[in-house]
Amino acid sequence: MTNTVHEPSEQALIQLLTPEGERRSHAEYDSYIQDIDAEMLRGFYRDMALTRRFDQEATALQRQGQLALWVPLRGQEAAQIGSGRATRPNDYIFPTYREHGVALTRNVDFPQMLRIFRGISNGGWDPRENNFHMYTMVLAAQMPHATGYAMGVQRDQAGWDAERLEKDGTAVVAYFGDGSSTEGEVHESMVFAASFNSPVVFFCQNNQWAISVPFHVQSKVPLAERAAGYGFPGIRVDGNDVLAVLAVTRWALERARRGEGPVLIEAVTYRMSAHTTADDPTKYRMSADEEAWLERDPLLRLEKHLKDNQLADEVFFKQVAVDGDEMATRVREEALAFPDPSLAQSFANVYAEAHPLIQEELKWHLEYEAGFADTTEEGATR
Amino acid sequence: MSTFNLPDVGEGLTEAEIVGWKVKPGDTVVVNQVFVEIETAKSLVELPSPYAGVVKELHAAEGETLAVGSPLFSVDEVGSRPAPMANVPEVADIAEADTPVASEEPGPLVGSGPKADAVKRRARTNRPAPTRPAKAPGVQGSAPAIPAALADTISRRAAELGHASTRLTAAAKPAVAAFVDRVLAKPPVRKVAKELGVDLAQVTGTGGQGEITRDDVFSYKAQREAERDAAPMFWSAKGQEVDGRVVRTPVRGIRKATAKAMVESAFTAPHVSIFVDVDASRTMEYVARLKKSRDFEGIKVSPLLVLAKAVIWAAARNPSVNASWVETENGAEIQVKHFMNLGIAAATPRGLLVPNIKEAQDLSMRELAIALNDLAETARAGKTSPADMTGGTLTVTNIGVLGIDTGTPIINPGEVAIVAFGTIRQKPWVVDGQVVPRWITTLGGSFDHRVVDGDLSARFMADVASIMQEPALLLD
16 A cells, blocks of 8 residues: 555545546445436535525625624535535434534525624524534534434334334534544544444545645545544545535435444535635635635536536526525515514523522513513514 | 624734725625624624615724724514515514614624713612513513514525535635745734734744744844934035945945845846746645645745746756856856756845755755755755855746836856846736736746857746646756
């Protein structure tokens, strides 16, 4: 083996669509995308394009002072849509704070994703509704949650036969990045998942930069190779290739559901934008580096594939752009119209069930609030 | 009229400088159109307009620093005046009935300071029971009243503009410009530099990718301080004896050697100096490409590398520049060297040193880059040995790093040619009858006229210049 640290051999990276949009066959993974027809491909493109348009609008809203912060995802659309579309409704997803594309695939409405960034909610949606956990702001904190959840799933599904597991089994996906790969929680989660053979897929979007720290400082070997140390498979996939990501994630999820244990997927991608709106990547990385990745833009790749194979016409691409703009207008309107949270709501979040002391305090608070001449209904007071 | 206050575009920033306005009063803006560029402690940021309408006022001048929350610009919104379309009654109704609609829309979340009604004292009544509010909830929180069709047009236009501006920025900022403009340093290092008042452009980076490290900032600061601290004490009071006001320093060591060498050279070798302006844009592109190439990972690459290679290449085509004038018992001799020990003039803490790279003609581009790095590091560390400095055959002096365009260099004794490499900066340049910004540098050369005649020195300089203009010629 003469693989260098930073450039693993081509065959080690699973790719089904080249950057030029050409379909490459793969002995092992073709079977995982046999059902993908033109309509589904157009759907993936639409998902990715809408996510990108949403990302632009949210960035603008932050620049206009309407969001405290925004976490852009440009460049990572294929990794997110491919993996998200591989999940089933009863799978459970633990995202970082950048998984807007995955959130879309889990039916979270775009404006809801802005609530936490607007500072009016600690979450933004009910995680139980779509089995999509809340965005986790603390780096890697979602990893033990995911492994713990997977261990719980094992207990719920104890005694199921293979057929039932395959059909109704739950798998868990833990999203993380190259930056959090250095956190202790990732190690602990992987050790536990391996020890208990838990149904969790560790999905790493290696976007090359942990804010300003380049990947080669984070790890001397491709992250996927670390899986060997824990005793489960690690696989590197071209994270800008939606088909490869879909195939590999499906493979990993099926394996997990069957009870064959965890998998580490390293989706090799690139953060084409800033780490957050509070960051300026021009201060620490060369624009040549950024330009080199422009050619590998995940949307461009799928667009070429669709056009070259006459799977979508100009009307389709125009419609996607129009729908994106309409969605962006709606996102803006809804975000600006979010009511401020009322203090009264906070009382409901203390105990799961009614508690006498809290009820008493809530009553006092409501009476106090009602004692003002200009009182309006809770939630509408600004 | 709606006024947009400067938001906190980072996390906890308190102020920003206006770098440039993209609009002026009277201009029409659409939602998300970039209207100003600001620079915060963290980054250079373009702000998109939250309003669609006509710009009324810019509240700050370029270069001014504004506190977060201060008014930035004001816009007469399309939504708050009768729409140009006749059959859109809703807009007109709203505008007439309730002019302050626009000002009641939710203000910026961050950066606008405390909300007015948050500090307002509210009148109390003694009525204990809550009453139903007169207004339905949500009215105050509704979005600006722009009819759907108009909003749609606006947003599409905004998207077009957005795309256009992305393209423009990408085109106007080629890799080269970014490479030359930019000093690489991580934000904590920038913070330290700012706190210490150090201009990063003046600091030489020693990091793995040529970035400036914290240590670089500190050592630069220490060096500058030592120089600056001495300045106020420099002038001594009148009235003392002349002797007390003159500091005598015996000329020794490097100063003495430099003086001797310069006198010897200047007064024995008749110098002829020539200059040529070169469009070095392709050199800059080439350097940028080398930087990102894997072979050059961790190696500092600069335009000096290309110049060094160009000088070696041109010397082979014009051998008499790589020579010595030697007085022998049987009269003078010209000794042409079929090897290149390339001298590089280096300013060091000890003074000017001219170490040379031995057998430079045999080095590949990568080896030459490593040799240049080693030479500079050794010199900076004050570890240049006498052997490193003897046997030079031709010298390059990189005065450009000091921001100087050109000068007449004095030939290193024992050699007959020296090349001065001026600073590279963007200048107007005529290409195909059009004035365009290009990366221009001036090459200066001094030659010992006893050995190198005018035409030969000119040919040599033209050859060096041709490589700077098109490094691909090196492949010939």
